[in-house]
Amino acid sequence: MSRSIKCSVFFLVLGSVLIILGCVLIPVFHNMIHDEIKTQIPLKVGSKSYNAWLDPPVPIYFQVWVFDLVNPLEVTQQGATPAVIQKGPYSYREHRQKVNITFFDNGTVAYREKRSFTFDREMSVGPENDTFTTVNLPMITIAELIRFEYGWLQEFVDALLEAAGDAELFLELSIADILWGYEDALLKTVKGIAEKFNHTLPDEFGLFYNTNGSDDGVYTIFTGSDVQGVEKFNLIDKWNSKTSLGYWNTALCDMINGTDGTMFPPFIEKSEKLFIFSTDICRSIYATYESEIKLKGIDLYHFTVPPRVFETASLNENNAGFCSPAGNCLPSGVLNISVCKSGAPVVISNPHFLQADKKVIDGVIGMHPNKEEHQTVLDVDPLTGVVMNAQKKLQLNAYLQKVNNFKSTENIKDVFFPIMWLNESALIDDKSANEYKSSLMTPIKITQAVQYGLIVIGAFLFICALAFLIKHKMAHKKADVLVDIPNERLTNDRLPTERTNLIQS
Known part of the structure; x- marks a missing residue:
């Protein structure tokens, strides 16, 4: 197996792994975010949610x-x-x-x-x-x-x-x-x-x-x-x-x-x-x-x-x-x-x-x-x-x-x-909105970037590797066809000569 084929197989496997990993991380990150919200939401003296409830900003x-x-x-x-x-x-x-x-x-x-x-x-x-x-x-x-x-x-x-x-x-x-x-x-x-x-x-x-x-x-x-x-x-x-x-x-x-x-x-x-x-x-x-x-x-x-x-x-x-x-x-x-x-x-x-x-x-x-x-x-x-x-x-x-x-x-x-x-x-207000986005939306966007980034990169590697393997296989088949064509022509070219010799004899 050539080195290029080995690399293509490696990237095909790597792409598959990244796609699977990205898909697995979707529910994992989803549960992590939900668990964090469940931790932050309850009213406890001194917590951020308690302070906002006590004195709405x-x-x-x-x-x-x-x-x-x-x-x-x-x-x-x-x-x-x-x-x-x-x-x-x-x-x-x-x-x-x-x-x-x-x-x-x-x-x-x-x-x-x-x-x-x-x-x-x-x-x-x-x-x-x-x-x-x-x-x-x-x-x-x-x-x-x-x-x-x-x-x-x-x-x-x-x-x-x-x-x-x-x-x-x-x-x-x-x-x-x-x-x-x-x-x-x-x-x-x-x-x-x-x-x-x-x-x-x-x-x-x-x-x-x-x-x-x-x-x-x-x-x-x-x-x-x-x-x-x-x-x-x-x-x-x-x-x-x-x-x-x-x-x-x-x-x-x-x-x-x-x-x-x-x-x-x-x-x-x-x-x-x-x-x-x-x-x-x-x-x-x-x-x-x-x-x-x-x-x-x-x-x-x-x-x-x-x-x-x-x-x-x-x-x-x-x-x-x-x-x-x-x-x-x-x-x-x-x-x-x-x-x-x-x-x-x-x-x-x-x-x-x-x-x-x-x-x-x-x-x-x-x-x-x-x-x-x-x-x-x-x-x-x-x-x-x-x-x-x-x-x-x-x-x-x-x-x-x-x-x-x-x-x-x-x-x-x-x-x-x-x-x-x-x-x-x-x-x-703008201040509270910015605080909210930095405390919750930014982490969510980071986790989404990671999980979807893995899926996109994995899909790109998988498609490129698969395309290379398909192209390589098609090229190999074409080469085999070209090798067989001269033999067929040689066989066909001999037929007239042999028939002439037979008639002359």
């Missing part, structure tokens, strides 16, 4: 758009369709701080999370004392509380409202008032009466009253330690020591599912539903995979909340428990949360009633739903479960209905009146 913004009613008299006196103009955003920087942290031996940790808000004038269209015309929520809350009481009591309360000078269905408020609260003379006047009917009313009112500088309860979550495993990382075990809410009419709707929406268990699949529990809407919702995106050089899964989450019970039987009172189901796209808002007729939806029933959208002039602008989104790293971009969008509405013996409501149409919509967002 990503800036969080709370932005508000209010709806200014332009035809209040026509609505109350003539039953006209409300017409609104959107104003905003009014922006706040949100700060979160976890306190009262307690670890348990069963792989869980309990904590409270204080939230504070600082107004950001540069990111806002105007000052915090900008005013707009909106619904008088304290008044309609009182009206709702006595909707089914005796007529004489309704008349008495209406007269009381008239005397207090606070019986108007719509009033003018500042952004700060409607968000954080203001003293309401009406609430003080009827507080004693409400208590006789087992209803408790505060002296002040605001959609986020007592939220600035406080927390929304005690969360108990799984740490992702070996006790429970990373499959349960950051999932809520209990809220305020309860495993169910106690608000809704079925066990399914009353469940506390998922995480707080900041992080999810690692190794997310496209087929998964990402469940989120939010005290703002008093329930759990879920998001589903929509597409792959790239953000700041990081490959992410783009999840959105599908329309089915807020479909009416006739279209989605799983939502029957959200009909409040039981059997009183609202149209698709809106949810009555008065059960967790002290009886106030507050209804939540997507901004501009996105994905809601058409009659809900058409009930107010000035609604322009747009998926790109008004949909809740989560852009998640599928390996670690960390949310790199979150935009939680929500609209707060008042359900306005005619109440017997209340003069200010006697001419109005039933309508879901929009008060404001908000976007609570967090987007990974």
Whole structure:
């Protein structure tokens, strides 16, 4: 065997070995990366994941758009369709701080999370004392509380409202008032009466009253330690020591599912539903995979909340428990949360009633739903479960209905009146993105370069060696054919001469 043949066979074998080695390293490196993530993810005091959980490095913004009613008299006196103009955003920087942290031996940790808000004038269209015309929520809350009481009591309360000078269905408020609260003379006047009917009313009112500088309860979550495993990382075990809410009419709707929406268990699949529990809407919702995106050089899964989450019970039987009172189901796209808002007729939806029933959208002039602008989104790293971009969008509405013996409501149409919509967002900054890429993506790219490099080099050597051997074999065959041709010609050339000699003899 010639030296060139021996070299070709050697490179053929070497190429095969490199290809096999590269293929073997794919699951090996895959498991190594997964094992490293499983080691880094669990919440342990002093770890990088714990520090990021304790004090999120990503800036969080709370932005508000209010709806200014332009035809209040026509609505109350003539039953006209409300017409609104959107104003905003009014922006706040949100700060979160976890306190009262307690670890348990069963792989869980309990904590409270204080939230504070600082107004950001540069990111806002105007000052915090900008005013707009909106619904008088304290008044309609009182009206709702006595909707089914005796007529004489309704008349008495209406007269009381008239005397207090606070019986108007719509009033003018500042952004700060409607968000954080203001003293309401009406609430003080009827507080004693409400208590006789087992209803408790505060002296002040605001959609986020007592939220600035406080927390929304005690969360108990799984740490992702070996006790429970990373499959349960950051999932809520209990809220305020309860495993169910106690608000809704079925066990399914009353469940506390998922995480707080900041992080999810690692190794997310496209087929998964990402469940989120939010005290703002008093329930759990879920998001589903929509597409792959790239953000700041990081490959992410783009999840959105599908329309089915807020479909009416006739279209989605799983939502029957959200009909409040039981059997009183609202149209698709809106949810009555008065059960967790002290009886106030507050209804939540997507901004501009996105994905809601058409009659809900058409009930107010000035609604322009747009998926790109008004949909809740989560852009998640599928390996670690960390949310790199979150935009939680929500609209707060008042359900306005005619109440017997209340003069200010006697001419109005039933309508879901929009008060404001908000976007609570967090987007990974450049520094955090670069740190993430250097700590996780760079090692992944190196391992991929090694495994695929071995496969490519092995394939190149294998193909070149195989091509050389094939070429050598074909050349050898051709040489054998050329050697046989002269003998055949010699035999054929002799035949005429021998035949001539035979004839002559």
